[in-house]
Amino acid sequence: MRIRPLGVTPENNIPQVQLILGSQWGDEGKGKIVDLLGKDAEVVARYQGGPNAGHTVEFDGEQFILHHIPSGILRPHTQCIIGNGVVVDPAYIMEEIDELQARGIEVMGRLFISQNAHLILDYHKALEEAIESGNGNQKIGTTRRGIGPAYSDKTGRIGVRMQDLLDPDRLREKVHHNVVLKNAMIEKVFHAQPVKESHIMALLKQFTERIKDSITDTAWMLNDSIRKKKKVLLEGAQGTMLDVDFGTFPYVTSSNTTVGGAFTGLGVSPHSVDRIIGIVKAYTTRVGNGPLPTELTGETGERLRKIGSEFGATTGRPRRCGWFDATVIRYAAQISGLDTAVITKLDVLDDFDEIKLCTGYRYQGKMLDFFPTNQVVLEGIEPVYETMTGWKTSIRNTRSFGDLPEAAKNYVYRMEELTGVPISLVSVGPGREETISLE
Numbered sequence: 014m015r016i017r018p019l020g021v022t023p024e025n026n027i028p029q030v031q032l033i034l035g036s037q038w039g040d041e042g043k044g045k046i047v048d049l050l051g052k053d054a055e056v057v058a059r060y061q062g063g064p065n066a067g068h069t070v071e072f073d074g075e076q077f078i079l080h081h082i083p084s085g086i087l088r089p090h091t092q093c094i095i096g097n098g099v100v101v102d103p104a105y106i107m108e109e110i111d112e113l114q115a116r117g118i119e120v121m122g123r124l125f126i127s128q129n130a131h132l133i134l135d136y137h138k139a140l141e142e143a144i145e146s147g148n149g150n151q152k153i154g155t156t157r158r159g160i161g162p163a164y165s166d167k168t169g170r171i172g173v174r175m176q177d178l179l180d181p182d183r184l185r186e187k188v189h190h191n192v193v194l195k196n197a198m199i200e201k202v203f204h205a206q207p208v209k210e211s212h213i214m215a216l217l218k219q220f221t222e223r224i225k226d227s228i229t230d231t232a233w234m235l236n237d238s239i240r241k242k243k244k245v246l247l248e249g250a251q252g253t254m255l256d257v258d259f260g261t262f263p264y265v266t267s268s269n270t271t272v273g274g275a276f277t278g279l280g281v282s283p284h285s286v287d288r289i290i291g292i293v294k295a296y297t298t299r300v301g302n303g304p305l306p307t308e309l310t311g312e313t314g315e316r317l318r319k320i321g322s323e324f325g326a327t328t329g330r331p332r333r334c335g336w337f338d339a340t341v342i343r344y345a346a347q348i349s350g351l352d353t354a355v356i357t358k359l360d361v362l363d364d365f366d367e368i369k370l371c372t373g374y375r376y377q378g379k380m381l382d383f384f385p386t387n388q389v390v391l392e393g394i395e396p397v398y399e400t401m402t403g404w405k406t407s408i409r410n411t412r413s414f415g416d417l418p419e420a421a422k423n424y425v426y427r428m429e430e431l432t433g434v435p436i437s438l439v440s441v442g443p444g445r446e447e448t449i450s451l452e
């Protein structure tokens with residue numbers, strides 16, 4: 014067994030700009046880690062996704078689930094940015110702000126939204142509902158938050174942006190044009206209920222009143238903060254395998270969840286990032302349809318779901334569960350250049366006699382040690398496992414790596430060996446304090 018300490022950065026030398034992203038299919042526990050690292054951050058910026066995300070943070074016995082707003086909002090000293098790469102649902106974000114404010118978290122004056130971020134409007138949600146409902150067994154299993162249709166309008170160059178809210182004539186014209194176009198599709202193609210332009214305009218009026226002072230050039234703001242040597246966290250949503258380019262297409266979300274999404278979604282340079290942190294759950298989950306090579310459909314999967322409370326934070330849907338897949342993390346590390354990994358939910362494995370890790374895949378009798386991006390190959394692979402002994406004791410009160418049971422240490426060491434990514438933090442429970450630093 015190796016003696017070298019895990020981790021890469023001494024505590025007194027926190028990198029100035031850190032980027033946090035999910036390494037699996039989302040729900041790795043990014044919210045807790047952003048909140049934790051937010052202790053030292055002055056700015057936290059979210060770069061892609063929208064209200065499909067559900068970042069859960071627990072402290073002082075309270076639980077917060079954030080959808081658009083960066084988890085940094087729970088640290089009173091941070092400024093929070095929603096970048097141009099995010100899609101914003103006006104009704105939803107107003108509810109989110111109201112809930113935070115009602116619970117004593119100051120939001121206005123600390124939250125800044127990119128003037129170039131696109132809006133999710135009623136017709137996006139109506140279209141997605143119609144597409145997903147009618148798709149038979151081709152369903153993606155989306156969150157039905159209008160994410161895909163909103164990003165389609167962005168790349169189709171007809172989307173409505175935050176800055177349009179400040180330009181009433183242009184806003185009216187754009188919304189009208191889109192409503193006519195989308196209602197034709199909704200009614201004629203999907204035979205569903207059209208959306209009301211008056212409803213959208215009334216909502217946008219209310220939204221503009223509330224949010225106008227928060228709309229700004231966040232790319233400039235963020236670069237200025239970086240120039241002034243402020244500590245910055247860049248926060249991704251979802252995970253590597255849901256990336257529209259590198260994930261298990263078409264069972265993906267509509268944005269770049271991997272490292273590139275941070276640069277296009279915020280307008281910062283790759284040179285400005287000092288450390289890239291991959292969040293890695295100690296086992297694997299996915300919500301929605303599509304490939305999940307290590308999925309456990311029987312009793313073991315059910316146990317993981319129950320112990321790990323694996324139900325979607327946004328939709329409440331049960332998550333599909335499986336053993337840890339090192340191939341997926343190697344793939345995430347390759348694409349996003351992970352400097353370090355944070356392991357979450359290790360405590361969920363406390364009660365298992367045996368724990369399996371997928372080391373690679375077998376395909377047509379040959380071993381593959383990388384994640385196949387060809388859909389035909391992916392459909393034909395069989396995961397190859399190695400089995401480790403469980404530790405059979407609660408680790409939730411453990412606060413130092415040395416105090417973990419040998420079997421738990423061995424499991425973490427093995428994850429590190431198989432993925433090649435140094436581990437810097439292990440989370441053993443949802444609370445801020447339920448964390449083991451290896452740095």
Ligand code: IMP
Nearest residue numbers: 039065066067154155156265266300301
């Ligand atoms: P969409 O992002 O709503 O379009 O959904 C596309 C796929 O991404 C579906 O499989 C969703 O379940 C999944 N997905 C979207 N957001 C999240 C998330 O925050 N965590 C986990 N899965 C997500």
